[in-house]
Amino acid sequence: MADVLTIYGDSISGNCHKVRFVAELMKIPYRWIETSVLKKETRTPEFLALNPAGQVPIVTLPDGRVLAQSNAIMLYLAEGSDLIPQDxxxxxxxxxxxxxxxxxxxxxxxxxxxxxxxxxxxxxxxxxxxxxxxxxxxxxxxxxxxxxxxxxxxxxxxxxxxxxxxxxxxxxxxxxxxxxxxxxxxxxxxxxxxxx
Amino acid sequence: MADVLTIYGDSISGNCHKVRFVAELMKIPYRWIETSVLKKETRTPEFLALNPAGQVPIVTLPDGRVLAQSNAIMLYLAEGSDLIPQDxxxxxxxxxxxxxxxxxxxxxxxxxxxxxxxxxxxxxxxxxxxxxxxxxxxxxxxxxxxxxxxxxxxxxxxxxxxxxxxxxxxxxxxxxxxxxxxxxxxxxxxxxxxxx
Known part of the structure; x- marks a missing residue:
């Protein structure tokens, strides 16, 4: 298990880029695991165990908990920052x-x-x-x-x-x-x- | 302008029901303005001035500000309640x-x-x-x-x-x-x- 945020993402996917953009703006250390939709790497038993919906991006937190949906992940990572208005x-x-x-x-x-x-x-x-x-x-x-x-x-x-x-x-x-x-x-x- | 929350909704739309359910659980007073998709009441100039996306539900707050997207409206109305976990x-x-x-x-x-x-x-x-x-x-x-x-x-x-x-x-x-x-x-x- 990694001690940093892990992003499972496809480099051609804008949805996956969103998560990377926020991690970088927030200076959150992360590792990226390339997961290709075209190569059906989101359809393997291992990936479906992490996300039954078979979609990227997902992140795993350092303690192993999983989160899916690009915009939900961004809201989680950016909480408390200027990327989300306080009002x-x-x-x-x-x-x-x-x-x-x-x-x-x-x-x-x-x-x-x-x-x-x-x-x-x-x-x-x-x-x-x-x-x-x-x-x-x-x-x-x-x-x-x-x-x-x-x-x-x-x-x-x-x-x-x-x-x-x-x-x-x-x-x-x-x-x-x-x-x-x-x-x-x-x-x-x-x-x-x-x-x- | 109403002094309560106004929900523009279509009674046959589950998306619109969501907003009503949360308003009722939260005991937020509201008025409901029936807005039919089938009758193209979401395509009138008056409605498009409130929501250029031409979708219901929308709410207008007592001060006239507008909010669209059923799930965004629910998150706004339910903030601080047990309907959203604190963790x-x-x-x-x-x-x-x-x-x-x-x-x-x-x-x-x-x-x-x-x-x-x-x-x-x-x-x-x-x-x-x-x-x-x-x-x-x-x-x-x-x-x-x-x-x-x-x-x-x-x-x-x-x-x-x-x-x-x-x-x-x-x-x-x-x-x-x-x-x-x-x-x-x-x-x-x-x-x-x-x-x-």
Missing amino acids: AYARAQVVQWLFWEQYSHETVIAVRRFHKHYLQKADADIDPTLLPRGEKVLGLMNDHLAQRRYFVGERLSLADIALVAYTRFGHEAGFDLAKWPHVQTWVQRIEANLGL | AYARAQVVQWLFWEQYSHETVIAVRRFHKHYLQKADADIDPTLLPRGEKVLGLMNDHLAQRRYFVGERLSLADIALVAYTRFGHEAGFDLAKWPHVQTWVQRIEANLGL
């Missing part, structure tokens, strides 16, 4: 964006990226609803960012980290971010915050 | 289940229920992946509940409330809960907790 309503807004990201954004942008960029499918073989849904998602973000530098409040929060994870790979999903200039500028800002 | 890891487990519910459960059980029960589609006209995915979701819950009375810890938490919201309508989605007896018993337990 109850601002905190709730961050959490609101985290749920919106998983329900409405990841299921479109990340899924289209996976089929187009990693499975190398032709556009005609990809769910045709993903393109207009992705444009709507990016349009909503662009409107929100028109007068704001960060998603909630005046500084980086988990909302930005969750949302940038796949937005920054929008081109791999077939979305030219130049069409959503506030999003494009914000991606550059958050990447600078994350030292990318 | 950091147990709390994180509740949050983990909330994200799993929105990503892996609602997108299958609630979606199939909507198409089958409300849009009255024939099974052949419903996404064929939803049936095996729903069986997998219910199987995972059944395994988790084999040795447990509640999803996290020894008492009712937001994890149970989020997960029961659509599981209790499993039959309307075409799933006979008798096939997953631990789930069936747990649904009855949580409904009793909620006074249903």
Whole structure:
């Protein structure tokens, strides 16, 4: 058993990057165990014993306890830090964006990226609803960012980290971010915050 | 402007029920504004001004501030109560289940229920992946509940409330809960907790 945080993650997964970003911002020592979805390493008996849902990322704490779901892991690791606002309503807004990201954004942008960029499918073989849904998602973000530098409040929060994870790979999903200039500028800002 | 919490919700939506359940358990006074998805009342300019994502539930606080996303609203309303464990890891487990519910459960059980029960589609006209995915979701819950009375810890938490919201309508989605007896018993337990 490691005496530091262990992250089981796939290096091509934005969901897994989120956990790494927070660990690095928080200066939490960790080891990374590469766990490939494409190689079905999330479907082995050993992995399913850690997470019956068969999804990465997961973390194991130094005492062996497991936690799954990227945004839940971020909230756990970042508790008490500036990445989560102290004000109850601002905190709730961050959490609101985290749920919106998983329900409405990841299921479109990340899924289209996976089929187009990693499975190398032709556009005609990809769910045709993903393109207009992705444009709507990016349009909503662009409107929100028109007068704001960060998603909630005046500084980086988990909302930005969750949302940038796949937005920054929008081109791999077939979305030219130049069409959503506030999003494009914000991606550059958050990447600078994350030292990318 | 109301001097109490206002819930904009659709009475047929489990996501909206969650918010009502928590308000009632917490004895938070509220008014309910019926907002029908089928009647496209979530697509009016007035509603989109409150929530650009066009989704229910939302709440407006007595001062007019808005919050969206059912699970984010529950976490906000229930903060400091027994519905959220005080222990950091147990709390994180509740949050983990909330994200799993929105990503892996609602997108299958609630979606199939909507198409089958409300849009009255024939099974052949419903996404064929939803049936095996729903069986997998219910199987995972059944395994988790084999040795447990509640999803996290020894008492009712937001994890149970989020997960029961659509599981209790499993039959309307075409799933006979008798096939997953631990789930069936747990649904009855949580409904009793909620006074249903």
